[in-house]
Amino acid sequence: MGEPGTKSRSSRRPSSAPNLTMPNEVSERIDEEIKREAAALREAKRKEVQVLLLGQAESGKSTLQKQFQLLYAGQALESERPSWRPVVYLNIIKALRMILSELEFEFQARKPDDPHTSDSVIAEINRLRTALLPLVSIEDSLASEINGGVSIPGGRSGAFVRSGWQKQVRSEQQSSVSEPLFVRLPETAHLAAKSISRSADDIKALWRHDTVQHFIENKTIRLEESASFFLSHVDRIREPGYLPTTDDILRVRLRTLGVIEHNFAVALGTKTYNWRLFDVGGARQAWVPYFDEAVSIIFLAPISAFDQYLEEDPRVNRIDDSLQLFTSICQNKIFKDVHLVLMLNKTDLLKKKLASGIKIRKYITSYSDRPNTYEAAASYFRSHFVHSHRKHSDVGRTLYHHFTSMLDVKATQKIIVDVGESILQKHIKRVGLI
Ligand SMILES: Nc1nc2c(ncn2[C@@H]2O[C@H](COP(=O)(O)OP(=O)(O)OP(=O)(O)O)[C@@H](O)[C@H]2O)c(=O)[nH]1
Numbered sequence: 001m002g003e004p005g006t007k008s009r010s011s012r013r014p015s016s017a018p019n020l021t022m023p024n025e026v027s028e029r030i031d032e033e034i035k036r037e038a039a040a041l042r043e044a045k046r047k048e049v050q051v052l053l054l055g056q057a058e059s060g061k062s063t064l065q066k067q068f069q070l071l072y073a074g075q076a077l078e079s080e081r082p083s084w085r086p087v088v089y090l091n092i093i094k095a096l097r098m099i100l101s102e103l104e105f106e107f108q109a110r111k112p113d114d115p116h117t118s119d120s121v122i123a124e125i126n127r128l129r130t131a132l133l134p135l136v137s138i139e140d141s142l143a144s145e146i147n148g149g150v151s152i153p154g155g156r157s158g159a160f161v162r163s164g165w166q167k168q169v170r171s172e173q174q175s176s177v178s179e180p181l182f183v184r185l186p187e188t189a190h191l192a193a194k195s196i197s198r199s200a201d202d203i204k205a206l207w208r209h210d211t212v213q214h215f216i217e218n219k220t221i222r223l224e225e226s227a228s229f230f231l232s233h234v235d236r237i238r239e240p241g242y243l244p245t246t247d248d249i250l251r252v253r254l255r256t257l258g259v260i261e262h263n264f265a266v267a268l269g270t271k272t273y274n275w276r277l278f279d280v281g282g283a284r285q286a287w288v289p290y291f292d293e294a295v296s297i298i299f300l301a302p303i304s305a306f307d308q309y310l311e312e313d314p315r316v317n318r319i320d321d322s323l324q325l326f327t328s329i330c331q332n333k334i335f336k337d338v339h340l341v342l343m344l345n346k347t348d349l350l351k352k353k354l355a356s357g358i359k360i361r362k363y364i365t366s367y368s369d370r371p372n373t374y375e376a377a378a379s380y381f382r383s384h385f386v387h388s389h390r391k392h393s394d395v396g397r398t399l400y401h402h403f404t405s406m407l408d409v410k411a412t413q414k415i416i417v418d419v420g421e422s423i424l425q426k427h428i429k430r431v432g433l434i
Protein backbone atom coordinates (compact mmCIF):
# COMPACT_ATOMS: atom_id res chain seq x y z
CA MET A 1 0.00 0.00 0.00
CA GLY A 2 1.32 3.55 -0.88
CA GLU A 3 1.79 6.15 1.87
CA PRO A 4 -0.98 8.78 2.10
CA GLY A 5 -0.29 11.83 -0.06
CA THR A 6 2.45 10.13 -2.09
CA LYS A 7 2.21 8.44 -5.43
CA SER A 8 2.75 4.73 -5.51
CA ARG A 9 6.16 3.65 -6.85
CA SER A 10 4.75 1.81 -9.83
CA SER A 11 2.69 4.73 -10.94
CA ARG A 12 5.83 6.92 -10.94
CA ARG A 13 7.84 4.50 -13.05
CA PRO A 14 7.64 4.95 -16.82
CA SER A 15 5.82 2.06 -18.44
CA SER A 16 8.83 1.33 -20.63
CA ALA A 17 11.20 0.82 -17.66
CA PRO A 18 13.73 -1.81 -18.80
CA ASN A 19 13.86 -3.73 -15.46
CA LEU A 20 10.14 -4.62 -15.58
CA THR A 21 9.96 -6.30 -18.93
CA MET A 22 12.09 -9.30 -19.67
CA PRO A 23 13.51 -10.08 -23.06
CA ASN A 24 11.49 -12.91 -24.54
CA GLU A 25 14.36 -15.35 -24.59
CA VAL A 26 15.10 -14.85 -20.85
CA SER A 27 11.47 -15.41 -19.95
CA GLU A 28 11.35 -18.47 -22.20
CA ARG A 29 14.47 -19.84 -20.58
CA ILE A 30 12.90 -19.42 -17.12
CA ASP A 31 9.72 -21.10 -18.32
CA GLU A 32 11.79 -23.99 -19.66
CA GLU A 33 13.66 -24.23 -16.39
CA ILE A 34 10.42 -24.35 -14.38
CA LYS A 35 8.99 -26.99 -16.70
CA ARG A 36 12.17 -29.05 -16.43
CA GLU A 37 12.11 -28.83 -12.62
CA ALA A 38 8.43 -29.78 -12.51
CA ALA A 39 9.10 -32.75 -14.80
CA ALA A 40 12.06 -33.85 -12.66
CA LEU A 41 9.90 -33.56 -9.55
CA ARG A 42 7.14 -35.57 -11.23
CA GLU A 43 9.66 -38.22 -12.28
CA ALA A 44 11.11 -38.39 -8.74
CA LYS A 45 7.55 -38.80 -7.42
CA ARG A 46 6.89 -41.50 -9.99
CA LYS A 47 9.91 -43.40 -8.69
CA GLU A 48 9.09 -42.92 -5.01
CA VAL A 49 7.15 -45.76 -3.41
CA GLN A 50 5.95 -45.12 0.14
CA VAL A 51 5.11 -48.18 2.20
CA LEU A 52 3.95 -48.30 5.83
CA LEU A 53 4.66 -51.18 8.21
CA LEU A 54 1.88 -51.36 10.78
CA GLY A 55 0.83 -53.73 13.54
CA GLN A 56 0.80 -53.96 17.33
CA ALA A 57 4.03 -53.86 19.36
CA GLU A 58 6.18 -56.98 18.85
CA SER A 59 4.29 -58.01 15.72
CA GLY A 60 7.51 -58.18 13.67
CA LYS A 61 7.57 -54.86 11.76
CA SER A 62 11.25 -54.14 12.39
CA THR A 63 12.09 -57.78 11.64
CA LEU A 64 10.37 -57.45 8.27
CA GLN A 65 12.30 -54.23 7.68
CA LYS A 66 15.54 -56.14 8.39
CA GLN A 67 14.50 -58.74 5.81
CA PHE A 68 13.94 -55.94 3.26
CA GLN A 69 17.39 -54.63 4.14
CA LEU A 70 18.92 -58.07 3.73
CA LEU A 71 17.41 -58.39 0.28
CA TYR A 72 17.85 -54.88 -1.10
CA ALA A 73 20.59 -53.26 0.99
CA GLY A 74 22.88 -56.06 2.16
CA GLN A 75 25.82 -53.69 2.48
CA ALA A 76 23.95 -51.46 4.94
CA LEU A 77 23.04 -54.46 7.08
CA GLU A 78 26.68 -55.56 6.99
CA SER A 79 27.91 -52.20 8.23
CA GLU A 80 25.28 -52.16 10.97
CA ARG A 81 26.07 -55.71 12.12
CA PRO A 82 28.46 -54.71 14.98
CA SER A 83 25.90 -52.27 16.41
CA TRP A 84 23.58 -55.21 17.19
CA ARG A 85 26.13 -56.72 19.54
CA PRO A 86 25.25 -54.59 22.61
CA VAL A 87 21.57 -55.25 21.90
CA VAL A 88 22.14 -59.01 22.05
CA TYR A 89 23.90 -58.50 25.40
CA LEU A 90 20.97 -56.46 26.62
CA ASN A 91 18.51 -59.21 25.60
CA ILE A 92 20.50 -61.69 27.70
CA ILE A 93 20.76 -59.39 30.71
CA LYS A 94 17.06 -58.54 30.61
CA ALA A 95 16.14 -62.24 30.50
CA LEU A 96 18.38 -62.98 33.50
CA ARG A 97 16.87 -60.12 35.46
CA MET A 98 13.34 -61.33 34.70
CA ILE A 99 14.17 -64.91 35.72
CA LEU A 100 15.81 -63.83 38.97
CA SER A 101 13.07 -61.45 40.00
CA GLU A 102 10.30 -63.98 39.29
CA LEU A 103 12.19 -66.62 41.27
CA GLU A 104 12.48 -64.28 44.22
CA PHE A 105 8.73 -63.76 44.15
CA GLU A 106 8.06 -67.51 43.93
CA PHE A 107 10.47 -68.29 46.76
CA GLN A 108 8.66 -65.87 49.04
CA ALA A 109 5.33 -67.50 48.27
CA ARG A 110 6.65 -71.06 48.34
CA LYS A 111 4.57 -74.03 49.44
CA PRO A 112 5.97 -76.63 51.83
CA ASP A 113 7.23 -79.81 50.14
CA ASP A 114 7.49 -78.21 46.71
CA PRO A 115 10.78 -79.62 45.33
CA HIS A 116 11.16 -76.57 43.05
CA THR A 117 11.40 -74.21 45.99
CA SER A 118 13.24 -76.38 48.52
CA ASP A 119 15.92 -74.91 50.78
CA SER A 120 18.70 -76.43 48.71
CA VAL A 121 17.25 -75.00 45.47
CA ILE A 122 16.93 -71.57 47.07
CA ALA A 123 20.53 -71.74 48.28
CA GLU A 124 21.74 -72.74 44.82
CA ILE A 125 19.79 -69.99 43.07
CA ASN A 126 20.95 -67.42 45.61
CA ARG A 127 24.55 -68.31 44.85
CA LEU A 128 23.88 -67.76 41.14
CA ARG A 129 22.03 -64.52 41.90
CA THR A 130 25.05 -63.16 43.78
CA ALA A 131 27.42 -64.23 41.02
CA LEU A 132 25.26 -62.62 38.30
CA LEU A 133 24.51 -59.42 40.20
CA PRO A 134 27.32 -57.34 38.64
CA LEU A 135 26.07 -58.29 35.15
CA VAL A 136 22.37 -57.74 35.87
CA SER A 137 23.04 -54.38 37.52
CA ILE A 138 24.30 -52.82 34.29
CA GLU A 139 20.99 -53.32 32.45
CA ASP A 140 19.79 -49.73 32.82
CA SER A 141 23.09 -48.13 31.82
CA LEU A 142 23.40 -50.43 28.82
CA ALA A 143 19.81 -49.62 27.77
CA SER A 144 20.57 -45.95 28.16
CA GLU A 145 23.76 -46.26 26.08
CA ILE A 146 21.74 -47.87 23.28
CA ASN A 147 18.87 -45.36 23.60
CA GLY A 148 21.33 -42.49 23.48
CA GLY A 149 20.33 -41.45 26.99
CA VAL A 150 16.74 -40.66 26.06
CA SER A 151 14.02 -41.82 28.43
CA ILE A 152 10.33 -42.23 27.69
CA PRO A 153 7.99 -40.01 29.71
CA GLY A 154 6.03 -42.21 32.09
CA GLY A 155 9.13 -44.20 32.96
CA ARG A 156 8.66 -47.31 30.81
CA SER A 157 11.84 -49.26 31.15
CA GLY A 158 13.90 -51.15 28.57
CA ALA A 159 15.67 -50.20 25.41
CA PHE A 160 14.08 -48.66 22.39
CA VAL A 161 15.51 -46.98 19.34
CA ARG A 162 14.90 -44.04 17.11
CA SER A 163 16.29 -43.10 13.75
CA GLY A 164 20.08 -43.28 13.55
CA TRP A 165 20.50 -45.25 16.79
CA GLN A 166 23.38 -47.27 15.38
CA LYS A 167 25.68 -44.27 15.70
CA GLN A 168 25.07 -44.25 19.47
CA VAL A 169 26.57 -47.67 19.95
CA ARG A 170 29.78 -47.08 18.02
CA SER A 171 32.69 -46.38 20.28
CA GLU A 172 34.32 -42.95 20.36
CA GLN A 173 37.62 -44.69 20.88
CA GLN A 174 38.08 -46.36 17.54
CA SER A 175 41.82 -46.05 17.56
CA SER A 176 42.80 -47.40 14.19
CA VAL A 177 41.19 -48.37 10.93
CA SER A 178 42.80 -51.79 11.13
CA GLU A 179 41.22 -52.46 14.53
CA PRO A 180 38.83 -55.41 14.22
CA LEU A 181 35.18 -54.40 14.29
CA PHE A 182 34.41 -56.50 17.36
CA VAL A 183 36.78 -54.55 19.58
CA ARG A 184 34.90 -51.33 18.96
CA LEU A 185 32.43 -51.24 21.80
CA PRO A 186 31.26 -48.32 23.87
CA GLU A 187 32.02 -48.38 27.59
CA THR A 188 29.00 -50.17 29.07
CA ALA A 189 28.72 -52.63 26.20
CA HIS A 190 32.39 -53.43 26.72
CA LEU A 191 31.68 -54.08 30.42
CA ALA A 192 28.72 -56.29 29.45
CA ALA A 193 30.88 -58.30 27.02
CA LYS A 194 33.50 -58.94 29.71
CA SER A 195 30.93 -59.76 32.33
CA ILE A 196 29.02 -62.20 30.09
CA SER A 197 32.26 -63.89 29.17
CA ARG A 198 33.21 -64.25 32.83
CA SER A 199 29.76 -65.38 33.99
CA ALA A 200 28.85 -67.67 31.10
CA ASP A 201 28.93 -70.83 33.25
CA ASP A 202 26.64 -69.27 35.84
CA ILE A 203 24.28 -68.03 33.11
CA LYS A 204 24.07 -71.54 31.71
CA ALA A 205 23.61 -73.07 35.18
CA LEU A 206 20.70 -70.72 35.89
CA TRP A 207 19.10 -71.22 32.50
CA ARG A 208 19.30 -75.03 32.67
CA HIS A 209 18.21 -75.24 36.28
CA ASP A 210 15.22 -77.58 36.74
CA THR A 211 13.33 -74.99 38.76
CA VAL A 212 13.76 -72.31 36.08
CA GLN A 213 12.71 -74.68 33.30
CA HIS A 214 9.72 -75.80 35.39
CA PHE A 215 8.53 -72.21 35.92
CA ILE A 216 9.00 -71.45 32.22
CA GLU A 217 6.96 -74.49 31.19
CA ASN A 218 4.08 -73.62 33.48
CA LYS A 219 4.31 -69.95 32.41
CA THR A 220 5.12 -68.62 35.86
CA ILE A 221 8.18 -67.09 34.23
CA ARG A 222 7.31 -65.35 30.95
CA LEU A 223 10.29 -64.17 28.96
CA GLU A 224 10.52 -62.33 25.69
CA GLU A 225 10.20 -64.66 22.73
CA SER A 226 13.85 -64.66 21.71
CA ALA A 227 15.25 -64.96 25.25
CA SER A 228 15.59 -68.75 25.19
CA PHE A 229 17.48 -68.59 21.89
CA PHE A 230 20.11 -66.18 23.22
CA LEU A 231 20.41 -67.92 26.61
CA SER A 232 21.03 -71.21 24.82
CA HIS A 233 23.77 -69.64 22.68
CA VAL A 234 25.81 -68.08 25.47
CA ASP A 235 28.90 -70.11 24.59
CA ARG A 236 29.01 -68.51 21.16
CA ILE A 237 28.07 -65.02 22.37
CA ARG A 238 30.64 -65.03 25.21
CA GLU A 239 33.53 -65.19 22.67
CA PRO A 240 35.62 -61.98 22.50
CA GLY A 241 35.32 -61.93 18.71
CA TYR A 242 31.55 -62.35 18.73
CA LEU A 243 29.77 -60.63 15.88
CA PRO A 244 25.98 -61.15 15.63
CA THR A 245 24.90 -63.53 12.88
CA THR A 246 22.00 -62.65 10.59
CA ASP A 247 19.85 -65.02 12.62
CA ASP A 248 20.84 -63.15 15.83
CA ILE A 249 19.92 -59.83 14.20
CA LEU A 250 16.51 -61.13 13.13
CA ARG A 251 15.77 -62.54 16.58
CA VAL A 252 17.02 -59.75 18.79
CA ARG A 253 14.30 -57.64 20.41
CA LEU A 254 14.55 -53.85 20.43
CA ARG A 255 11.49 -51.63 20.55
CA THR A 256 11.06 -48.93 17.93
CA LEU A 257 10.10 -45.49 19.15
CA GLY A 258 8.27 -43.25 16.71
CA VAL A 259 8.72 -43.74 13.00
CA ILE A 260 11.97 -44.89 11.39
CA GLU A 261 12.36 -44.44 7.66
CA HIS A 262 14.45 -46.85 5.56
CA ASN A 263 15.29 -46.34 1.90
CA PHE A 264 15.91 -49.03 -0.68
CA ALA A 265 16.51 -49.02 -4.39
CA VAL A 266 14.28 -51.66 -5.99
CA ALA A 267 14.69 -52.42 -9.68
CA LEU A 268 11.85 -53.42 -11.97
CA GLY A 269 12.92 -53.99 -15.55
CA THR A 270 15.05 -51.04 -16.57
CA LYS A 271 13.65 -48.71 -13.93
CA THR A 272 14.79 -48.33 -10.35
CA TYR A 273 12.31 -47.27 -7.71
CA ASN A 274 13.14 -45.54 -4.46
CA TRP A 275 11.27 -47.35 -1.73
CA ARG A 276 10.60 -45.39 1.43
CA LEU A 277 9.69 -47.92 4.08
CA PHE A 278 8.25 -46.43 7.28
CA ASP A 279 8.58 -48.67 10.33
CA VAL A 280 5.89 -47.29 12.62
CA GLY A 281 6.88 -48.41 16.11
CA GLY A 282 4.66 -49.10 19.07
CA ALA A 283 1.09 -50.03 19.55
CA ARG A 284 -1.19 -47.05 19.11
CA GLN A 285 0.20 -45.46 15.96
CA ALA A 286 -1.51 -42.10 16.31
CA TRP A 287 0.63 -40.61 13.56
CA VAL A 288 -0.64 -42.95 10.87
CA PRO A 289 -2.86 -40.25 9.25
CA TYR A 290 0.28 -38.30 8.31
CA PHE A 291 1.05 -40.93 5.69
CA ASP A 292 -1.73 -40.19 3.25
CA GLU A 293 0.67 -40.58 0.30
CA ALA A 294 1.49 -44.19 1.14
CA VAL A 295 0.74 -46.52 -1.74
CA SER A 296 0.70 -49.60 0.46
CA ILE A 297 0.31 -50.76 4.03
CA ILE A 298 1.84 -54.01 5.17
CA PHE A 299 -0.01 -55.01 8.33
CA LEU A 300 1.59 -57.59 10.60
CA ALA A 301 -0.59 -59.73 12.84
CA PRO A 302 1.25 -62.25 15.05
CA ILE A 303 -1.15 -65.20 15.13
CA SER A 304 0.94 -67.00 17.73
CA ALA A 305 -0.22 -64.45 20.30
CA PHE A 306 -3.54 -66.15 21.15
CA ASP A 307 -2.31 -66.91 24.69
CA GLN A 308 -0.84 -63.46 25.34
CA TYR A 309 -2.27 -60.21 26.68
CA LEU A 310 -1.30 -56.57 26.25
CA GLU A 311 1.42 -55.26 28.50
CA GLU A 312 -0.51 -52.01 28.99
CA ASP A 313 -3.88 -53.74 29.57
CA PRO A 314 -3.64 -57.36 30.73
CA ARG A 315 -7.37 -57.91 30.06
CA VAL A 316 -6.97 -57.54 26.30
CA ASN A 317 -6.02 -60.61 24.30
CA ARG A 318 -3.30 -59.76 21.77
CA ILE A 319 -5.10 -61.29 18.81
CA ASP A 320 -8.22 -59.24 19.65
CA ASP A 321 -6.09 -56.11 19.84
CA SER A 322 -4.45 -56.91 16.50
CA LEU A 323 -7.84 -57.40 14.89
CA GLN A 324 -9.13 -54.11 16.30
CA LEU A 325 -6.11 -52.26 15.00
CA PHE A 326 -6.52 -53.87 11.59
CA THR A 327 -10.22 -52.95 11.53
CA SER A 328 -9.38 -49.32 12.27
CA ILE A 329 -6.97 -49.30 9.31
CA CYS A 330 -9.63 -50.84 7.04
CA GLN A 331 -12.16 -48.20 8.15
CA ASN A 332 -9.79 -45.27 7.74
CA LYS A 333 -10.96 -43.20 4.77
CA ILE A 334 -7.41 -41.88 4.19
CA PHE A 335 -6.36 -45.38 3.23
CA LYS A 336 -9.35 -46.39 1.14
CA ASP A 337 -7.17 -46.61 -1.97
CA VAL A 338 -4.03 -48.22 -0.50
CA HIS A 339 -2.76 -51.62 -1.50
CA LEU A 340 -3.35 -53.60 1.67
CA VAL A 341 -1.13 -56.56 2.53
CA LEU A 342 -1.76 -58.68 5.62
CA MET A 343 1.03 -60.82 7.01
CA LEU A 344 -0.23 -63.41 9.47
CA ASN A 345 3.10 -63.68 11.21
CA LYS A 346 4.92 -65.92 13.69
CA THR A 347 3.50 -69.12 12.20
CA ASP A 348 6.57 -71.00 13.49
CA LEU A 349 5.71 -70.01 17.06
CA LEU A 350 2.05 -70.90 16.55
CA LYS A 351 3.09 -74.38 15.39
CA LYS A 352 5.42 -74.76 18.38
CA LYS A 353 2.79 -73.70 20.89
CA LEU A 354 0.18 -76.08 19.47
CA ALA A 355 2.69 -78.94 19.34
CA SER A 356 3.45 -78.38 23.02
CA GLY A 357 -0.23 -78.93 23.80
CA ILE A 358 -1.42 -75.37 24.47
CA LYS A 359 -5.16 -75.24 23.79
CA ILE A 360 -6.52 -72.26 21.88
CA ARG A 361 -10.02 -72.53 23.33
CA LYS A 362 -8.61 -71.95 26.81
CA TYR A 363 -7.79 -68.39 25.70
CA ILE A 364 -10.31 -67.80 22.91
CA THR A 365 -13.63 -69.32 23.86
CA SER A 366 -15.16 -68.79 20.40
CA TYR A 367 -12.62 -71.30 19.05
CA SER A 368 -14.79 -73.93 20.84
CA ASP A 369 -14.25 -77.53 19.67
CA ARG A 370 -12.34 -76.86 16.45
CA PRO A 371 -9.24 -79.06 16.10
CA ASN A 372 -6.22 -77.72 17.93
CA THR A 373 -4.09 -78.03 14.79
CA TYR A 374 -2.02 -75.48 12.88
CA GLU A 375 -4.21 -75.70 9.74
CA ALA A 376 -7.46 -75.17 11.65
CA ALA A 377 -6.03 -72.35 13.77
CA ALA A 378 -4.38 -70.53 10.85
CA SER A 379 -7.57 -70.66 8.83
CA TYR A 380 -9.68 -69.53 11.82
CA PHE A 381 -7.52 -66.47 12.52
CA ARG A 382 -7.28 -65.58 8.84
CA SER A 383 -11.06 -65.70 8.45
CA HIS A 384 -11.48 -63.06 11.18
CA PHE A 385 -9.13 -60.63 9.42
CA VAL A 386 -10.60 -61.33 5.99
CA HIS A 387 -14.12 -60.84 7.36
CA SER A 388 -13.20 -57.54 9.01
CA HIS A 389 -11.65 -56.30 5.77
CA ARG A 390 -14.72 -57.29 3.76
CA LYS A 391 -17.05 -55.61 6.22
CA HIS A 392 -15.14 -52.37 6.73
CA SER A 393 -13.42 -51.66 3.42
CA ASP A 394 -14.77 -49.92 0.38
CA VAL A 395 -16.01 -52.43 -2.14
CA GLY A 396 -13.45 -53.44 -4.69
CA ARG A 397 -10.31 -53.31 -2.58
CA THR A 398 -8.46 -56.61 -2.49
CA LEU A 399 -6.73 -57.91 0.61
CA TYR A 400 -3.48 -59.73 -0.13
CA HIS A 401 -2.52 -62.05 2.68
CA HIS A 402 0.42 -64.29 3.48
CA PHE A 403 1.34 -66.64 6.32
CA THR A 404 4.83 -65.71 7.41
CA SER A 405 7.62 -66.70 9.70
CA MET A 406 9.88 -63.70 9.68
CA LEU A 407 12.89 -65.69 10.94
CA ASP A 408 12.90 -67.84 7.81
CA VAL A 409 15.04 -65.83 5.41
CA LYS A 410 14.41 -67.82 2.23
CA ALA A 411 10.63 -68.02 2.58
CA THR A 412 10.28 -64.38 3.68
CA GLN A 413 12.39 -63.07 0.83
CA LYS A 414 10.25 -64.90 -1.70
CA ILE A 415 7.17 -63.27 -0.17
CA ILE A 416 8.88 -59.85 -0.16
CA VAL A 417 9.58 -60.16 -3.89
CA ASP A 418 5.94 -61.15 -4.62
CA VAL A 419 4.52 -58.45 -2.38
CA GLY A 420 6.98 -55.92 -3.83
CA GLU A 421 5.84 -56.61 -7.38
CA SER A 422 2.18 -56.21 -6.51
CA ILE A 423 2.91 -52.96 -4.66
CA LEU A 424 4.83 -51.63 -7.66
CA GLN A 425 1.96 -52.51 -9.98
CA LYS A 426 -0.38 -50.53 -7.76
CA HIS A 427 2.10 -47.66 -7.64
CA ILE A 428 2.49 -47.56 -11.42
CA LYS A 429 -1.29 -47.59 -11.82
CA ARG A 430 -1.56 -44.69 -9.39
CA VAL A 431 1.24 -42.47 -10.75
CA GLY A 432 0.11 -43.18 -14.27
CA LEU A 433 -2.94 -41.14 -13.42
CA ILE A 434 -1.00 -38.10 -12.19
N1 LIG B 1 9.53 -66.85 16.24
C1 LIG B 1 9.31 -65.72 15.57
N2 LIG B 1 9.71 -64.55 16.09
C2 LIG B 1 9.49 -63.43 15.37
C3 LIG B 1 8.85 -63.44 14.11
N3 LIG B 1 8.77 -62.18 13.66
C4 LIG B 1 9.36 -61.41 14.61
N4 LIG B 1 9.79 -62.17 15.64
C5 LIG B 1 10.45 -61.72 16.87
O1 LIG B 1 9.52 -60.94 17.61
C6 LIG B 1 10.20 -59.92 18.33
C7 LIG B 1 9.55 -58.58 18.03
O2 LIG B 1 9.77 -58.24 16.67
P1 LIG B 1 9.96 -56.72 16.20
O3 LIG B 1 10.23 -56.78 14.74
O4 LIG B 1 10.95 -56.03 17.06
O5 LIG B 1 8.51 -56.14 16.48
P2 LIG B 1 7.94 -54.67 16.13
O6 LIG B 1 6.62 -54.89 15.50
O7 LIG B 1 8.95 -53.90 15.35
O8 LIG B 1 7.74 -54.06 17.59
P3 LIG B 1 7.77 -52.49 18.04
O9 LIG B 1 9.03 -51.89 17.55
O10 LIG B 1 7.71 -52.56 19.54
O11 LIG B 1 6.53 -51.85 17.47
C8 LIG B 1 11.67 -59.99 17.90
O12 LIG B 1 12.39 -60.65 18.91
C9 LIG B 1 11.65 -60.83 16.63
O13 LIG B 1 12.81 -61.59 16.46
C10 LIG B 1 8.41 -64.71 13.58
O14 LIG B 1 7.81 -64.83 12.52
N5 LIG B 1 8.67 -65.79 14.37
Ligand SMILES: [Mg+2]
Residues within 6 Å of the ligand: 061, 062, 063, 254, 255, 256, 279, 281, 282
Ligand atom coordinates in the same frame (compact mmCIF):
# COMPACT_ATOMS: atom_id res chain seq x y z
MG1 LIG C 1 10.01 -52.20 15.82
